[in-house]
Amino acid sequence: MGGIDTALAGFVGCGKLLWRQRGDRKLLTCSRPVSLSISGGGGRSKKWIGPNAREVSRRGNVSVQAVKKPPVAAEMELNPAATGRGGQMVVWLQDVLRLHDNPALSFAAEDASSVLVIYIFDRRITHVDRREDAQKVRFLMDSLEDLRRSLRKMGSDLALIDGEPEKIIPKICKGMGARALAFHRAVTKPGIEIERRLMDNLEDANVESNRLWSSTMYRLEDTPFNLRTIPWEYEQFEKEVNRDGVLRESLPKLTKLPPPPSSFDFGSVPTWISKVAGEGVREGGETAALKVLEDKLANELRNSKNLSITPWSIGPWLELGCLSPRLVKEKILKIATKLTKERLRTLNTELILWDFFRFISLVKSIMNIEAHLPKESKSIIP
DSSP, X not given: OOGGGOOEEEEETTEEEEEXXXXXXXXXXXXXXXXXXXXXXXXXXXXXXXXXXXXXXTTOEEEXXXXXXXXXXXXXXXXXXXXXXXXXXXXXXXXXXXXXXXXXXHHHHHHOSEEEEEEEEOTTTSOOSSTTHHHHHHHHHHHHHHHHHHHHHTTOOEEEEESOHHHHHHHHHHHHTOOEEEEEOOOSHHHHHHXXXXXXXXXXXXXXXXXXXXXSSSOGGGSSOOTTTOOSSHHHHHHHHHHHOOOOOOOOOOOOXXXXXXXXXXXXXXXXXXXXXXXXXXXXXXXXXXXXXXXXXXXXXXTTTOTTOOOOOOHXXXXXXXXXXXXXXXHHHHTGGXXXXXXXXXXXXXXXXXXXXXXXXXXXXXXXXHHTSOTTSOOOOO
């Protein structure tokens, strides 16, 4: 039992429990911290608090009590750097342009009294000189406009800024008196290099940096490997993730956010971006992405016995983070009993392939960076 065929055992408080069979043992996992009291043979008992997996005897009795923590607490526990101090905070969104399952925004919503959400147009990252870039730029603009509308409905806003993040963000933090920045970890070489310079500059400015993970369906900590042991062959990656991977519950969609600074200039899309925007083949943005997802699910139910149904092709929305792969997996699990095993396997493969390429991209990028570091430098693989 594993992967998309895994049964969800139920909900306990704010946590979701999953049982996985492994020989004569069962693996108990949860997506939120819970307090477990496990009684085994001979009257022995074992207590555990936390989100990590533990094996218990099939004959053991397990009582579970939810630990009352904020929804984003489980995400924070595996990221020691994410320890905001309240006050004003900046959230830098790169490729997670959504309100649902957004660790950085959720963290800021719980920890800050004022939140400035920014997107930075970086010429080193956003390319506009190729023929196919026109459609990508239109998709990006759609996504930013949709996110800005959603934030404004909550009394917030999205600042659109032109420049280099590692130089601009420390100045913004200093200017508004922000003591912390929250952002999502990049997986490409240029993005990682920018993050490293940014974190150095923030440290010099005495601003706390909170780097979070949101790129994949599975967090790396919830797979049976780390960045140094990750399989480079997809088949092995899929096999191990389906067998031992732990899927956390996605974070709820934000409905409120602390207000932004009142005097900040939220700007607009720079001319070098807007002038190259072409006609969109697909509509970008979280609103469009969620509608596409619901349409795909409805189509699956209408054609549940049709094995020739086409792939979902939701990559563009995943790429910009308009759609969370964790949410997609949860939606599929809800209709799993109405689909064939073959179809479930196909949909699961699409999502695990996404994770595989993101993790491999991260590893390759880090290896490339490390290859050019001085020999005495420490590895940047955590």
